[in-house]
């Protein structure tokens with residue numbers, strides 16, 4: 001009998017919750033039955049962003065976001081259950097990544113903190129909830145990130161061709177899938193994906209992001225600024241490595257901009273940030289090994305400036321989106337966390353030591369049992385919540 005799992009994901013962009021409902025068959029085959037995006041209310045977006053830097057009353061503020069997001073995640077899960085025309089008791093478990101508010105794998109104290117109360121998700125939905133995936137990998141000495149490459153390996157690996165999966169979220173990460181099973185899957189965070197583009201766009205236009213990359217397309221890449229940005233030690237450092245918006249943010253950009261006189265036009269900076277994303281991804285892929293085909297997922301797949309930039313930097317290798325492999329680019333990470341919940345309940349490891357640097361493969365996550373009646377009314381979320 002196939003089992004149903006829900007994956008909930010919100011990345012560093014803090015834009016929305018991606019929810020996916022999948023069925024996983026006895027043979028391990030995964031089918032995507034429904035998925036949807038549940039946008040964050042503006043006050044939650046702002047509260048999450050404010051937590052990227054230390055400040056007064058941090059514990060209270062982080063727990064307020066934890067509670068508010070728990071309810072949002074539960075609503076997103078129930079909406080996708082309704083969309084699939086299922087009932088909560090038919091779902092084995094929810095895998096919830098949570099919202100990262102701090103990720104510092106290399107600096108003492110080493111930790112990665114995701115919020116979005118799993119207790120609240122289990123209580124509101126009545127569905128067993130698996131969360132807190134990163135901490136066990138970190139306890140085994142790993143970066144705790146990225147965790148999606150194991151899922152990419154399971155669903156996207158091709159016998160005979162080396163594939164790369166490029167996830168352009170707030171932070172971008174790459175997975176290199178060898179065409180022969182003897183070689184290990186590799187992967188790491190390449191650096192900023194959309195996070196600097198979003199922050200710069202917000203500051204200068206008031207929009208949450210540069211829709212269609214139109215604003216970036218109106219500017220010109222500034223080669224000297226691009227070189228300065230690429231000189232950051234993160235880009236050249238060896239894997240395993242992972243990063244977050246507490247490092248790549250406006251303060252990081254402004255630091256590089258102080259050296260540029262006269263101050264460049266904002267749209268030229270935007271164009272340069274797009275080039276930073278595509279160049280750092282291309283350089284990372286070139287360092288990983290021979291790649292025969294590349295598939296992009298994450299919100300960046302919708303930005304033509306990023307897609308064109310990647311194609312130009314990686315030609316003649318083909319650059320498509322994961323849609324061509326049967327998974328919509330916005331659903332890949334949510335599917336990964338549904339799959340990771342399946343791995344946890346079946347007591348199977350979820351991390352790849354070749355990616356995170358952990359000493360061993362471990363069972364990830366903690367389990368908040370369900371089986372209770374859902375407290376939220378499922379029908380309330382039939383319109384997408």
Ligand SMILES: Nc1ncnc2c1ncn2[C@@H]1O[C@H](COP(=O)(O)OP(=O)(O)O)[C@@H](O)[C@H]1O
Nearest residue numbers: 011012013169170194209211212298299302303
């Ligand atoms: N149509 C679009 N045009 C340009 N950028 C887009 C578009 N759709 C999504 N994005 C970008 O994708 C980001 C969200 O990507 P996502 O994969 O959800 O990131 P995360 O995993 O960090 O939440 C948005 O903040 C935006 O920068």
Ligand SMILES: [Mg+2]
Nearest residue numbers: 011013015016
């Ligand atoms: Mg997102």
